[in-house]
Amino acid sequence: MPELPEVETVVRDLRPYLKGKVISRVDVRLPKMVKMSLRRFQRLVRGKKIVAVERRGKMILIKLANGQTLVIHLKMTGQLIYVSKNGYKQKGGHDIANGDKNLPNKYTHVIFKLRGSNYLYFNDLRQFGYLLLWPTDNLEKFFQEKKLGIEPFAKSFTFEYLSQALRSKKKSTIKAALLDQSIVAGLGNIYTDEALFQSKIKPMRRVKTLKNSELQLIVKNSRRVLKKAISQRGTTIRNYRGGLGQPGGMLKHLMVYGRSGKLCLRCRKAKIKKIRLGSRSSHFCPNCQK
Numbered sequence: 001m002p003e004l005p006e007v008e009t010v011v012r013d014l015r016p017y018l019k020g021k022v023i024s025r026v027d028v029r030l031p032k033m034v035k036m037s038l039r040r041f042q043r044l045v046r047g048k049k050i051v052a053v054e055r056r057g058k059m060i061l062i063k064l065a066n067g068q069t070l071v072i073h074l075k076m077t078g079q080l081i082y083v084s085k086n087g088y089k090q091k092g093g094h095d096i097a098n099g100d101k102n103l104p105n106k107y108t109h110v111i112f113k114l115r116g117s118n119y120l121y122f123n124d125l126r127q128f129g130y131l132l133l134w135p136t137d138n139l140e141k142f143f144q145e146k147k148l149g150i151e152p153f154a155k156s157f158t159f160e161y162l163s164q165a166l167r168s169k170k171k172s173t174i175k176a177a178l179l180d181q182s183i184v185a186g187l188g189n190i191y192t193d194e195a196l197f198q199s200k201i202k203p204m205r206r207v208k209t210l211k212n213s214e215l216q217l218i219v220k221n222s223r224r225v226l227k228k229a230i231s232q233r234g235t236t237i238r239n240y241r242g243g244l245g246q247p248g249g250m251l252k253h254l255m256v257y258g259r260s261g262k263l264c265l266r267c268r269k270a271k272i273k274k275i276r277l278g279s280r281s282s283h284f285c286p287n288c289q290k
Helices: 004-018 038-045 136-145 159-169 174-179 189-198 212-231
Strands: 022-028 048-056 059-064 068-073 078-083 089-094 108-114 118-124 130-135 273-277 280-284
Touching (some): 004 048, 004 059, 004 089, 068 136, 174 212, 174 280, 189 280
Antiparallel strands (some): 022 048, 048 059
């Protein structure tokens, strides 16, 4: 699933092409992808101008002039493709084989016809993604219902906040706690491993064993790793593409994730280990991280 840097890259890439456009029609080919009344969804979207394209956690937020926000979650295999009237394409999310050919195709589930003969296609191979509308001035209620924590770049994401949020997670591993989207939104498997490496903390450490100084490092390094990943347009392990259709460049900058069996780039003494924590893989240096 795309993490914060990947979704942020898609948003930044598509924003110039979508902002200011008017949605003249929306065709829903697979109703289950829209998590609300289909008739109401189409009525509230039709004829509305896009005034902003933003992100919250791993969700894409397309704000409309009528006070509604189109919420899009790409999940495992979601893909957004913008096609201009002259055939120029911008696509972001997962790179589905031939997913941008002969649009709409078997992967296309929702089509937004934009005024001026432009289109935005929502494709999804495995159909785990979704779309819905929510009043823009009440988005916080939606985020609360989704139990979405604060943003890593928010001023409120501090050592004090993290310490308080982890009080109910004392027996949890720090890796599992950081993946809990109700604590901090947007962190996923890749960047949690990287932030913990930078903080010299093993992912299997129990929360109750962490010192205040270590929690401070986690806050600092989570931001640092995410900023670096955004600057590199995300990480492409298999098929992620940014909004310009290009793979992300963060892979070559990863210190532990995907480097199982390779020499640690920091200490040069131990090889990176890969273990299973719950249902997720975790990577760490047995020498550097304590």
